Amino acid sequence: MVVYVLPYFRVMSTIPFFSLQHLHRSIQRELSHAFSNVIKQGRFILDREVELFEKEFAGYHRTKYCVTVGNGHDALLISLKALGIGKGDEVIVPSHTFMATWLAVVNAGAVPVPVEVDPITYTLNPDLIRHHLSRKVKAILSVHLYGHPCEMDTINSIAKKNNLFVVEDNAQAHGAVFKNKRTGSWGDCNATSFYPTKNLGALGDGGAILTHHKTQFDFAKTFRNYGTLTKNVYASEGINSRLDELQAAILRVKLKHLDKTNEARKKNARIYFELLKDVGDVVLPPSENKFAQPVYHQFVIQTAYRDKLRNFLEKKGIETVIHYPMPIHLQPAFAHLRLKKGSLPAAEKISKQILSLPIWPGLKPGEIEFVAKTIRTFYL
Ligand SMILES: Cc1ncc(COP(=O)(O)O)c(C=O)c1O
Structure with a gap:
């Protein structure tokens, strides 16, 4: 007699916390088409799909530029570096957010200065920011947590008055709007993640930086690819953080939905x-x-x-x-x-x-x- 032993038994939830099956079933054909197209093309890194997605994602936000990267953390890190933030600098961050927001600041060599969030919106409380400003603070990193937009007009005016950069962390708020303008289009550099569970999620890791500024765009574009300026010429000590063609093709489909x-x-x-x-x-x-x-x-x-x-x-x-x-x-x-x-x-x-x-x-x-x-x- 064969006895089957289950390693563990888990009661299935009536209502799971999250599932992608419904969405993926409804766009299965488009996803499969995008997938086989990339395989047919035979080019998998920094090619047509990445370029088109970057154009489409920038268009969706009405920003001038978009640079895709490997994940949301790197999008934040590269945004900070593109603005020249590093050792000896401090960055205002919300006291309540996902770990990656603070980590990116530390990995850029700077120090996170937490400011309490509003207890209802969970976003940076602009009234408290001014109490934390000093000569070392160079930027405000505002997070549209849980999909709720920060008060970006007030944050931008505090930044302008105090000569600070603004970086948005838009990982959790694709498509959110504040005062008729999408989140992810207010700051000097705006970082996002395409982790699969995000409102716009890839089938793996992914991220992007949106900006209106050519200098930051040029930096991010080379930095994500080892600092490569032209073949075999390196402009900076960059990293490898690229969105691949397959993920870009999938994201192009999902952006439409x-x-x-x-x-x-x-x-x-x-x-x-x-x-x-x-x-x-x-x-x-x-x-x-x-x-x-x-x-x-x-x-x-x-x-x-x-x-x-x-x-x-x-x-x-x-x-x-x-x-x-x-x-x-x-x-x-x-x-x-x-x-x-x-x-x-x-x-x-x-x-x-x-x-x-x-x-x-x-x-x-x-x-x-x-x-x-x-x-x-x-x-x-
Ligand atoms: C608010 C926030 N910032 C940053 C990140 C980092 O993104 P990733 O996991 O793609 O590095 C995430 C998501 O995981 C996030 O929710």
């Missing part, structure tokens, strides 16, 4: 807003208003009962995630910054209370309703 998939996220968000209004101590994320049109990369709620609620949802088959459970300033990697517990109270409180609910475009209204109703039941 970005507005539609963002609309699906917004529709899901509207159901949450309606059904989670005045439920227990739930704090909802900001909704759309006449200035800011977020794209709900994540739908993040806050509650003092976060862990209990998360367990309750898990038992009902609803997967949730915490973005991000440990504040960056308390990460062992940044111990050298000597930012003690209690030094950034807003970020610390946020990490304890946030919970990301499923919001991906393929979720059906009934599924969102089920999540919302299960949350209501928790508070009964």
Whole structure:
């Protein structure tokens, strides 16, 4: 008798936190066509697809230039280097973001100076920036976290007054709009990631820099490719951080569907807003208003009962995630910054209370309703 032993048994979630299957099934033919085209062409690095995607991505944002790179971290790193930021410099960063934002600053040789985020929008609080300015601060790195746009007009005017550069981290906000202008088009250099789960995601790693400036464009274009100026001539001590042709071809297909998939996220968000209004101590994320049109990369709620609620949802088959459970300033990697517990109270409180609910475009209204109703039941 043959006995099959399963290594482990996992209860399948009724509602997974995230899935790409729905989107990929709906555009399968276009993806396959793009894929076989690249194989037929037989050129895989820095060729036609990369060039066309760069044009199309810049066009989508109405920026003059786009340089694709290997990932979002490198897009941030190269943006900072392109602006001449390095050793001895400091960069304003939000206290609550993904690790890569701070890491890019450190990897550029500079020091991150955290400024607390607004506890509702999770974006840099412009009113607090001026308290952290000094002669060493050279740039403001603003992150449109969870798909919500920062107040870029105020941030840009603070930067202008104080002679600072602005870098946007738009990894989580493809397609978001602030005051009729897309995020990713406000700063001196704007970095993004095409990690597969992003609103515009590749089938692997990828990233890009958007800029209106020729000097930064020229630097980024050579730096991503070992600093290559022309064949066998190197202008800088660059790195290898290139988006490949296959990923560019896939991204060209997905860019055409970005507005539609963002609309699906917004529709899901509207159901949450309606059904989670005045439920227990739930704090909802900001909704759309006449200035800011977020794209709900994540739908993040806050509650003092976060862990209990998360367990309750898990038992009902609803997967949730915490973005991000440990504040960056308390990460062992940044111990050298000597930012003690209690030094950034807003970020610390946020990490304890946030919970990301499923919001991906393929979720059906009934599924969102089920999540919302299960949350209501928790508070009964
Ligand atoms: C806000 C933010 N910045 C930077 C990154 C880094 O992107 P990547 O993982 O492509 O390096 C990510 C995503 O992972 C992110 O969410």
